[in-house]
Amino acid sequence: xxxxxxxxxxxxxxxxxxxxxxxxxxxxxxxxxxxxxxxxxxxxxxxxxxxxxxxxxxxxxxxxxxxxxxxxxxxxxxxxxxxxxxxxxxxxxxxxxxxxxxxxxxxxxxxxxxxxxxxxxxxxxxxxxxxxxxxxxxxxxxxxxxxxxxxxxxxxxxxxxxxxxxxxxxxxxxxxxxxxxxxxxxxxxxxxxxxxxxxxxxxxxxxxxxxxxxxxxxxxxxxxxxxxxxxxxxxxxxxxxxxxxxxxxxxxxxxxxxxxxxxxxxxxxxxxxxxxxxxxxxxxxxxxxxxxxxxxxxxxxxxxxxxxxxxxxxxxxxxxxxxxxxxxxxxxxxxxxxxxxxxxxxxxxxxxxxxxxxxxxxxxxxxxxxxxxxxxxxxxxxxxxxxxxxxxxxxxxxxxxxxxxxxxxxxxxxxxxxxxxxxxxxxxxxxxxxxxxxxxxxxxxxxxxxxxxxxxxxxxxxxxxxxxxxxxxxxxxxxxx
Amino acid sequence: xxxxxxxxxxxxxxxxxxxxxxxxxxxxxxxxxxxxxxxxxxxxxxxxxxxxxxxxxxxxxxxxxxxxxxxxxxxxxxxxxxxxxxxxxxxxxxxxxxxxxxxxxxxxxxxxxxxxxxxxxxxxxxxxxxxxxxxxxxxxxxxxxxxxxxxxxxxxxxxxxxxxxxxxxxxxxxxxxxxxxxxxxxxxxxxxxxxxxxxxxxxxxxxxxxxxxxxxxxxxxxxxxxxxxxxxxxxxxxxxxxxxxxxxxxxxxxxxxxxxxxxxxxxxxxxxxxxxxxxxxxxxxxxxxxxxxxxxxxxxxxxxxxxxxxxxxxxxxxxxxxxxxxxxxxxxxxxxxxxxxxxxxxxxxxxxxxxxxxxxxxxxxxxxxxxxxxxxxxxxxxxxxxxxxxxxxxxxxxxxxxxxxxxxxxxxxxxxxxxxxxxxxxxxxxxxxxxxxxxxxxxxxxxxxxxxxxxxxxxxxxxxxxxxxxxxxxxxxxxxxxxxx
Numbered sequence: 001x002x003x004x005x006x007x008x009x010x011x012x013x014x015x016x017x018x019x020x021x022x023x024x025x026x027x028x029x030x031x032x033x034x035x036x037x038x039x040x041x042x043x044x045x046x047x048x049x050x051x052x053x054x055x056x057x058x059x060x061x062x063x064x065x066x067x068x069x070x071x072x073x074x075x076x077x078x079x080x081x082x083x084x085x086x087x088x089x090x091x092x093x094x095x096x097x098x099x100x101x102x103x104x105x106x107x108x109x110x111x112x113x114x115x116x117x118x119x120x121x122x123x124x125x126x127x128x129x130x131x132x133x134x135x136x137x138x139x140x141x142x143x144x145x146x147x148x149x150x151x152x153x154x155x156x157x158x159x160x161x162x163x164x165x166x167x168x169x170x171x172x173x174x175x176x177x178x179x180x181x182x183x184x185x186x187x188x189x190x191x192x193x194x195x196x197x198x199x200x201x202x203x204x205x206x207x208x209x210x211x212x213x214x215x216x217x218x219x220x221x222x223x224x225x226x227x228x229x230x231x232x233x234x235x236x237x238x239x240x241x242x243x244x245x246x247x248x249x250x251x252x253x254x255x256x257x258x259x260x261x262x263x264x265x266x267x268x269x270x271x272x273x274x275x276x277x278x279x280x281x282x283x284x285x286x287x288x289x290x291x292x293x294x295x296x297x298x299x300x301x302x303x304x305x306x307x308x309x310x311x312x313x314x315x316x317x318x319x320x321x322x323x324x325x326x327x328x329x330x331x332x333x334x335x336x337x338x339x340x341x342x343x344x345x346x347x348x349x350x351x352x353x354x355x356x357x358x359x360x361x362x363x364x365x366x367x368x369x370x371x372x373x374x375x376x377x378x379x380x381x382x383x384x385x386x387x388x389x390x391x392x393x394x395x396x397x398x399x400x401x402x403x404x405x406x407x408x409x410x411x412x413x414x415x416x417x418x419x420x421x422x423x424x425x426x427x428x429x430x431x432x433x434x435x436x437x438x439x440x441x442x443x444x445x446x447x448x449x450x451x452x453x454x455x456x457x458x459x460x461x462x463x464x465x466x467x468x469x470x471x472x473x474x475x476x477x478x479x480x481x
Numbered sequence: 482x483x484x485x486x487x488x489x490x491x492x493x494x495x496x497x498x499x500x501x502x503x504x505x506x507x508x509x510x511x512x513x514x515x516x517x518x519x520x521x522x523x524x525x526x527x528x529x530x531x532x533x534x535x536x537x538x539x540x541x542x543x544x545x546x547x548x549x550x551x552x553x554x555x556x557x558x559x560x561x562x563x564x565x566x567x568x569x570x571x572x573x574x575x576x577x578x579x580x581x582x583x584x585x586x587x588x589x590x591x592x593x594x595x596x597x598x599x600x601x602x603x604x605x606x607x608x609x610x611x612x613x614x615x616x617x618x619x620x621x622x623x624x625x626x627x628x629x630x631x632x633x634x635x636x637x638x639x640x641x642x643x644x645x646x647x648x649x650x651x652x653x654x655x656x657x658x659x660x661x662x663x664x665x666x667x668x669x670x671x672x673x674x675x676x677x678x679x680x681x682x683x684x685x686x687x688x689x690x691x692x693x694x695x696x697x698x699x700x701x702x703x704x705x706x707x708x709x710x711x712x713x714x715x716x717x718x719x720x721x722x723x724x725x726x727x728x729x730x731x732x733x734x735x736x737x738x739x740x741x742x743x744x745x746x747x748x749x750x751x752x753x754x755x756x757x758x759x760x761x762x763x764x765x766x767x768x769x770x771x772x773x774x775x776x777x778x779x780x781x782x783x784x785x786x787x788x789x790x791x792x793x794x795x796x797x798x799x800x801x802x803x804x805x806x807x808x809x810x811x812x813x814x815x816x817x818x819x820x821x822x823x824x825x826x827x828x829x830x831x832x833x834x835x836x837x838x839x840x841x842x843x844x845x846x847x848x849x850x851x852x853x854x855x856x857x858x859x860x861x862x863x864x865x866x867x868x869x870x871x872x873x874x875x876x877x878x879x880x881x882x883x884x885x886x887x888x889x890x891x892x893x894x895x896x897x898x899x900x901x902x903x904x905x906x907x908x909x910x911x912x913x914x915x916x917x918x919x920x921x922x923x924x925x926x927x928x929x930x931x932x933x934x935x936x937x938x939x940x941x942x943x944x945x946x947x948x949x950x951x952x953x954x955x956x957x958x959x960x961x962x963x964x965x966x
Binding site: 050053054085087091094097147276278279284286 | 803
């Protein structure tokens with residue numbers, strides 16, 4: 001995105017930091033459950049509560065998930081990494097420090113390819129991924145004078161993913177968040193639900209006159225917790241900065257908060273008032289050393305990721321790039337598609353999926369996992385049209401019945417007698433009847449009013465209760481008119 | 482029969498097995514001794530009901546023939562070890578009503594071996610100090626020359642005083658920079674700081690995590706060996722505990738030291754070192770030579786940096802480890818107008834002077850702009866100190882040094898209270914061992930001219946406590962040190 005200012009063109013520079021809650025049974029440094037949605041303070045161990053004498057122990061499952069994610073980001077896995085303490089006081093941080101990784105993260109540089117609306121792609125470089133513990137949740141709206149703390153989230157494993165400042169527009173950042181969400185969901189390492197806070201995003205934004213090489217001071221925007229908000233925040237903040245510069249002002253490094261209700265960012269603190277976190281190596285945990293076997297075992301068991309799946313669907317199932325991108329964004333959709341398309345025309349299945357099928361899910365407010373129409377049945381429906389058993393129009397009716405009853409389309413067609421008539425003799429009788437009963441229209445048609453053609457087709461279809469094969473009808477009309 | 486509280490653990494186990502006395506008799510005798518010696522202020526909490534209930538169980542075990550390794554042995558527990566349902570305070574006002582709902586691994590190991598809990602022992606607040614004067618519950622008094630009101634050493638001063646005064650058969654203790662060895666030396670008892678990772682730190686209130694190590698203070702070398710065997714072992718709840726077999730330490734006692742090489746570090750003999758101390762050190766060297774050991778000169782060239790290095794690394798960890806005492810979830814809370822006010826009020830009221838001093842030093846050395854000059858440099862020197870020992874142990878099997886530069890000093894000593902550096906100098910011979918993670922023992926070697934105990938320190942290779950026990954037993958036999966009666 002290039003911003004047109006009063007003084008000239010401005011370029012937007014943006015990098016993202018994304019916190020992803022790790023999917024794991026227990027927390028990263030304790031045995032307490034990491035489940036979301038328990039009653040307040042139910043999933044808390046003595047370690048999470050920062051009780052005296054308690055020690056963290058590393059949950060191997062979280063390490064595995066981080067390595068898996070790192071591989072999904074096509075990143076370097078660091079066989080040696082270290083934990084550090086980030087020290088600060090807050091009521092939702094029982095230990096008074098967060099155990100994180102600072103100098104030596106578990107995952108180094110990687111790359112994510114994003115798909116842009118114009119069909120092009122762009123590589124976004126990943127700076128690092130490190131693992132750390134989440135803080136507890138402060139609840140300020142239960143009492144006018146008190147704050148409450150729910151420790152359930154305290155100690156849940158997080159992956160912090162940091163990108164290079166590679167984004168040049170809100171759209172790119174949005175596309176990245178969607179792609180990242182898709183990757184972690186494919187991997188099963190994070191559920192990616194930004195509205196539940198299991199994936200959270202901060203954006204660092206600066207602007208510079210187009211053509212300038214130096215990076216200017218940036219603002220860090222906290223908690224832009226949806227793809228839409230991230231895009232809004234970047235757009236607003238970039239414009240704000242341009243305005244400041246063009247009015248003769250300067251941008252200083254600062255932290256700002258995104259306000260979702262107004263779509264604006266507001267000042268939080270200057271850099272010099274930022275906490276001095278006094279990072280130092282966590283003495284309670286030895287360095288994390290991974291073996292080649294450990295990493296290779298995870299690599300061998302990696303699922304097919306969205307980019308690879310997209311290429312395969314394009315190459316072997318005849319999908320366009322656009323269709324493949326949409327279908328592959330969501331793992332469940334891609335799997336549903338692949339199942340539905342097995343043995344059928346992939347492109348036609350894709351059309352059904354992205355048309356009537358998605359419309360039906362939207363209408364019924366259902367996810368694909370709860371779809372009344374199974375993948376197998378959707379495939380069968382496409383097959384029925386393919387084999388001229390029913391017309392495309394009838395298929396839409398059958399689909400509606402399937403959406404209500406979950407029935408097999410073959411059974412529906414059979415029971416409701418919807419099989420298409422392809423018997424030329426029977427259709428010919430109807431065509432003859434229609435021609436005989438409307439001599440005026442026949443004459444008009446023959447005198448050049450070709451638009452009446454559709455009327456004849458309609459009459460024949462009506463007479464046949466929609467079951468006549470349109471191709472046969474057309475051939476007969478050609479011959480007889 | 483002589484007073485059964487004067488027996489060693491080895492002797493006591495014999496008496497219990499032979500039904501000379503019951504665990505209940507024994508426990509009552511110790512409870513009586515605790516009562517008689519209350520003026521020493523060694524215990525900050527007595528737990529007679531718990532002790533008698535455990536004693537009854539021990540008697541049942543003896544009757545059933547299912548006695549465990551420490552069946553019926555009454556112990557005092559340093560109040561830094563969390564004990565389930567028993568108040569645990571680290572002798573800090575900030576925790577003065579804290580009752581843990583969990584048990585430290587070391588005390589769990591001891592109680593599972595049949596040991597009995599007599600109560601919780603005094604210490605310098607959060608184990609920071611060398612005299613127990615920093616305890617919220619007031620100083621413990623050294624049982625030696627009671628009328629002189631000397632310190633018992635610290636931080637495990639309650640432990641060393643209680644063992645010396647026969648107020649427990651032995652005690653748990655912890656050592657971060659000398660907190661087992663210095664008080665053991667001051668009270669004429671024996672204590673070993675095991676190799677870092679030998680005993681679990683789970684449930685031991687943290688002082689400086691990379692240096693802390695639990696260990697025993699007992700009446701003699703064998704008792705330390707017996708106790709350590711039960712205390713030690715791998716613990717999945719402490720990622721720094723080491724998965725190694727725990728040897729039967731007592732089995733080496735009585736073995737010859739003939740042919741062994743004893744290292745004598747030149748750097749531990751600075752000019753002006755107490756002449757009596759030097760005399761006993763030389764005597765110790767001579768005893769080992771007579772026993773057939775070879776004496777070799779070794780060099781630990783970075784020794785002079787050990788104390789400043791320690792006083793950067795330990796406070797750095799303190800500043801972080803003690804952040805959890807914030808008044809939010811447990812312990813003392815002093816309300817304020819805002820969250821920050823509450824933190825300030827609580828921590829100002831809850832922590833003592835020395836703890837605050839170390840939190841401030843630690844915060845400073847980790848701060849942006851100072852980290853490289855202090856903390857990072859200290860970490861580098863720590864590595865050099867560790868390398869010194871690795872080099873030295875190529876030349877010798879065990880190192881013999883004094884434990885402390887002096888004997889016990891009076892409570893309220895002005896030179897210490899006015900200048901904390903003088904207090905910190907107590908640790909000059911002990912801190913290197915913690916920085917290097919090595920095992921080391923202090924055992925009494927004799928009395929000064931004015932009748933106070935002096936200790937010698939034996940330092941071993943990592944996870945080679947056995948060589949220490951073997952050597953210590955030879956010195957103990959030759960020294961014929963007489964415990965307080």
